[in-house]
Every structure is written in structure tokens, then in C-alpha cells.
Amino acid sequence: MERDYLILTNNPLVVRCLEKWYDIAYEDVGYRDVLVKARDLVYLGHTLYTHPLSGSVKPNETPYKSVVVSKVPHTFSPEQAEIMSNAVMAFDKFTPRNRVLTDKLREDFQLIDYTLLCGGIDFDAVAGLSMLQQP
Template sequence: MKNGRDFMIVTNNPLVEKVLSKYYEIRYLPEENYHAILITVRDLVYAGHKLYTHPLSGSVKPNETPYKSVVVSKVPHKMNADEAAIISNCVEAYDKFTPRNRMLSDKVLGDFQLIDYTLLCGAVDYDAAAGLSKLDNQI
């Protein structure tokens, strides 16, 4: 069983904030980019927060999508060396990808948000489709 009460979602994805903030603690950093989210997570893991989800979730590449959501524990426990290695490797992997200069349409941004959101939902066992339906009903 997954202990949702201990989850803190670090994200720059507005869809995650909109749908999941009622159910989970969220550190929402809308001004930060993908890389900055990884750095924030790295620092939290170094400070002893548990890393619950893989920071390079999704095969959408780090220089392709602007959005990233990672789940860590709400409170620091004890630094775990394996988890620290995973997040450090992810930061290193990010740096391999050549930055791209392109304008993304709202539709594409929305799709990137959706993918990040659904990968996250799969990880925390939240019904992604139900969350979207609730959102549709609110609009």
C-alpha cells in the first residue's frame, strides 16, 4: 500500500496543482523549469526526504516537455544513498540534452501537462481519468 499521507508532490505542472491539491500536499513551483524541479528534489533528498517516484519518469525527454512532477516524503527521514544517487544521475542525464528554442502552443503545453499528470497518477495510484472528469464538471 502506498502511504499517500506522507506524499509531497514537487511540481511545476498547473494541471497537477489544479486536480491533486485537494488530496495531496503539493509544493507548486510554477515559475521553475524542469531542471529547477530536479534540483529542488535533489536538495530535498539530500536533506533526508524520501524519494518516492523516479525523477525521469516518462520517455518524453527532459528538453522536450517543460513539466515535471516528483513525489518525495513530506518530512525528512534519513538520507538514503541509493535515492541520492538516482536523483544525482537524473540531473546529470538532464544536462546531456541540448536545449531547444521553440514556442509551444497551448494545445501542446496542455498535452505535456496531461502526460506528466497521468504518469504521476499512475505512480501514486490516483485515478487520472476520474480527476479529469471532475475537472470537466467544474468548468
């Protein structure tokens, strides 16, 4: 059966590791923008497959977020719509920080978001990384 997953993300590592296998809507936007995009699709009836606040890295620490929704609308779910609107509200209560992120730190945050996503879609995160390292 064809996978019904559409990965919404602003994490370049997700694209590099998963683009061969999954439909990915990548945009170079902020964490909140990814949440809003997911929320709007869920409002339109797309199924939410992974929790928008996955990981205990707080929304104002990591710039990266990936959320999986269905490729096409199915049946509107009020529970899932509530999860999404709560996630946006949860994001807004964290105090913004104007932190300078080093490349190493960006890599760590990308890795965390990627591994959490893999846990959600049952993809072998380590295998994905190993394939990346091959020439």
C-alpha cells in the first residue's frame, strides 16, 4: 500500500536522509511556521500522524521541526485539530531567545528532530545516517 505520509519540515537533514523514500514538503522557515502549516492542513481534514511537540527540546531552543500529516485530506478530527492548536499556543508561551547557533549546535538540533521523526514513522534513523555517509 502506498504510504500516506507527507513530511512537513524545515530540517535539511530530513531531506538528505529521507527524500528517496518519502514525500517531503521542505521550507526554509521557522519552527512556528511548520506548526502553523501542519495546523492548517489538519483543519482541512488531513490526518495528523506524529505529535507536533515531539521531543523534549523546547520550541524556543531548537529551530527545527518536522511533522507528518496525510498527503490528502481524509476526515476532520476535532481531537487532532485541538492537538495542533494547543501546540501553536504552547510554542507562543516560550520566551524567544536571540541565540547564536554554532554549526555544531545546528547539527545536533537537526539530528534530534530527524531521530524523533524516524521514531514516529518507524524508519531506522541510524541506517539513514549511515547511507548518508557513504560516498
